Amino acid sequence: MLEHGGRLRAAAQRYGMAEADWLDVSTGIAPWAWPIPPIEAQDWARLxxxxxxxxxxxxxxxxxPRALPLPGSQAAIQALPRLRSGGKVGVVSPCYAEHxxxxxxxxxxxxxxxxxxVDYFLDSLDILVVVNPNNPTGLLLAPERLLEWHARLAERGGWLVIDEAFMDSTPASSLAAETTxxxxxxxxxxxxxxxxxxxxxxxxxxxxxxxKALAREIGPWAVSGPTRRIGLACLSDQGGQQRQRQRLEQASIRLAGLLAAHDLAPTGGCALFQWRVTAHAQPLYEFAARRGVLLRLFIGENADACSLRFGLPASEADWQRLDTLLHDYFKELT
Structure with a gap:
């Protein structure tokens, strides 16, 4: 298993602190969960x-034009390689390591x-995988550039796989409409x-x-009835989606400002997280964990190449806790 953010229970055990006492900003998940619609009994009882x-x-x-529901996009990441017999794959990195x-x-x-x-290596590849916006760098590639890469691959029967896990706040940059x-x-x-x-x-x-080939590989009834009901309700709530985009944009700007105020101006980021390459990454990660704040650490070739990803705090108390943590860390260095 590759390491990912959100491993709060493991952190709680390692640092000897109850889960309820932690501030977890180690993921790129919106900190405000959508209201769950009522789940009818038949959703549990039927296939x-x-x-x-x-x-x-x-x-x-x-x-x-068409969409295949999955038990998380991770299911497709694991299944897509089984739909081809072999070849050379390029993965635009750094990115989500599961690809x-x-x-x-x-x-x-x-x-x-x-x-x-990419342009240098593309003609030697059968498949190119791009995370857009990138995780953890936040790099957002223009649709026109991606379509140029796709055209070069398609001439040889190749694939362009784009993971748009963090695209919801920037829908104009999506290539979803081009998937014919x-x-x-x-x-x-x-x-x-x-x-x-x-x-x-x-x-x-x-x-x-x-x-169709991917659906056969994933198998029947991959998404549960209750999950389908929740997904339908959220995807149909246009007013809620607009409010969520505005809230995420405001919080992301605020987070970038908070980090900059502590000499950690983001190296990159998007609506759901901010990312900073810094020699302070490992010591700051440990300092935060000992105080019950979980960050996402990325190890580089040396200390200067290590980085941290900061997710969005949920409440004013969480914002203040993160602000105080960063203040205290740099105060101890002086």
């Missing part, structure tokens, strides 16, 4: 049914490349924007033949 409107709601929300891991595990030759290196194109696959995560990661829901957007 999930595909004619409940979820697919149509997802197509409308993502502006996509490279899944292709390597399936026996593909994987090259991790920087965004500015052969070999263009867009993955969307539900739980991050809606603050409901625990329901495990995601979507694959692609041409019909590829979605």
């Amino acid at each position: 999930p049914q595909a004619d409940d409107g979820l697919e149509a709601a997802a197509c409308a929300y993502y502006n996509a 490279a891991h899944a292709w390597r595990k399936a026996g593909f030759l994987v090259r991790e490349v920087l965004a500015h290196e 194109r052969s070999g263009l696959i867009v993955l969307r995560s539900f739980g991050k924007f809606f603050g409901l990661a625990g329901v495990r829901l995601g979507f694959a957007l692609a041409e019909p033949s590829l979605l």
